Amino acid sequence: MLTRVGLIGLGYWGPNLVRCFNELEDCKVTAVCDKDPQRLTTITDRFPGTMPTDDADELFKSGKVDAVVVATPTTTHYDLASRAIAHGLHVFVEKPLATSSDECQRLIEQADAANRTLFVGHVFLHSAPVKKLKELINNGELGEVRYISSDRLNLGPVRHDVNALWDLAPHDISIILHLLGASPNSVSCSGSAYLTPGVHDVCNLTLHFDNKQMGIVNVSWLDPRKKRTLTVVGSQKMATYDDLEIEKIKIFDKGVDAPDYSTNFGEFQFSYRYGDTFSPRLKEVEPLKAECADFISSIRDCRQPLTDGVNGLQVVEVLEAAQQSLFENGQRITLNSPYCLKESATHA
Numbered sequence: 001m002l003t004r005v006g007l008i009g010l011g012y013w014g015p016n017l018v019r020c021f022n023e024l025e026d027c028k029v030t031a032v033c034d035k036d037p038q039r040l041t042t043i044t045d046r047f048p049g050t051m052p053t054d055d056a057d058e059l060f061k062s063g064k065v066d067a068v069v070v071a072t073p074t075t076t077h078y079d080l081a082s083r084a085i086a087h088g089l090h091v092f093v094e095k096p097l098a099t100s101s102d103e104c105q106r107l108i109e110q111a112d113a114a115n116r117t118l119f120v121g122h123v124f125l126h127s128a129p130v131k132k133l134k135e136l137i138n139n140g141e142l143g144e145v146r147y148i149s150s151d152r153l154n155l156g157p158v159r160h161d162v163n164a165l166w167d168l169a170p171h172d173i174s175i176i177l178h179l180l181g182a183s184p185n186s187v188s189c190s191g192s193a194y195l196t197p198g199v200h201d202v203c204n205l206t207l208h209f210d211n212k213q214m215g216i217v218n219v220s221w222l223d224p225r226k227k228r229t230l231t232v233v234g235s236q237k238m239a240t241y242d243d244l245e246i247e248k249i250k251i252f253d254k255g256v257d258a259p260d261y262s263t264n265f266g267e268f269q270f271s272y273r274y275g276d277t278f279s280p281r282l283k284e285v286e287p288l289k290a291e292c293a294d295f296i297s298s299i300r301d302c303r304q305p306l307t308d309g310v311n312g313l314q315v316v317e318v319l320e321a322a323q324q325s326l327f328e329n330g331q332r333i334t335l336n337s338p339y340c341l342k343e344s345a346t347h348a
Ligand SMILES: NC(=O)c1ccc[n+]([C@@H]2O[C@H](COP(=O)([O-])OP(=O)(O)OC[C@H]3O[C@@H](n4cnc5c(N)ncnc54)[C@H](O)[C@@H]3O)[C@@H](O)[C@H]2O)c1
Pocket: 008, 009, 010, 011, 012, 013, 014, 033, 034, 035, 036, 039, 054, 056, 070, 071, 072, 073, 074, 076, 094, 095, 096, 121, 123, 157, 167
């Protein structure tokens, strides 16, 4: 059965989604919507037969779509997604799901009541490198996970409606929560705004989990070098993920073993392990295409997608607490929501 998709927002990211959905066998983008007529023309020239409109309501009421993808600026996500569900449509919302946990909860309840799929664009959870890291953690190869750190840096694109934390960190937060299988118990965040008053360009976020585990996230759109790296430090081995490399995952048989505690300095020596480095072969799948395929198959098979509304809410809860910490000069903010992921998967 063919799923007909309507896509709202044809800026930087939307056209990539149009291409990926149109490349799937069981799906077709039948309508597109943007306020900018030039952006509509670019898509209809490339995909003739696609209905163009500058009015989202016209798309919702057209009878030409079964599902809607919202790829507009973050502050518009809630309103557009809620109106799409009200018209009986399944919805894929780009990250972050909305601008508050309250909005996320309302979308989840609305989609549940209407029996519609609510999906969030946490694209990296559909990528082969993150799946490999999850496998390495779950099968115990890395030992107990101690901390995960990530850098997401680039020059632009600079946003006006949200800061670098809300724009860039959803990726890292979604990956870290997925890898640890847990939500943090508290977060702290610091940062600075240089270009637009009140809109932070650079942010440093620390997630504190039970069992002393940590996530450290560094994001900036004001950096000369593009950097997309993540490191998982385990008690047995360590792994790195560099999204700009051909060999994206590297596993290091490296570590430091501490002797039993002794007050005698002469006996208290750490032993360093410098073993081999290995880069596993990964399945070559475009993460965005895998994400689009998961959305379509979750609708067809009536199943919860990997990145569902609750997954979107869990990430927004962390962002909200981090934003509060940012306002309170890096104070540690406690998270205690019923939606928090509870189980910490060190390697079980
Ligand atoms: N998954 C990823 O890796 C990734 C990458 C980039 C952006 N994104 C997400 O995609 C979304 C869009 O980002 P972008 O960089 O493409 O933004 P953008 O500003 O380049 O484009 C947004 C487009 O939406 C249109 N628009 C805004 N309000 C509209 C409305 N009410 N009706 C119709 N059209 C409207 C604008 O005219 C514009 O063309 C954001 O949520 C962003 O976080 C995700």
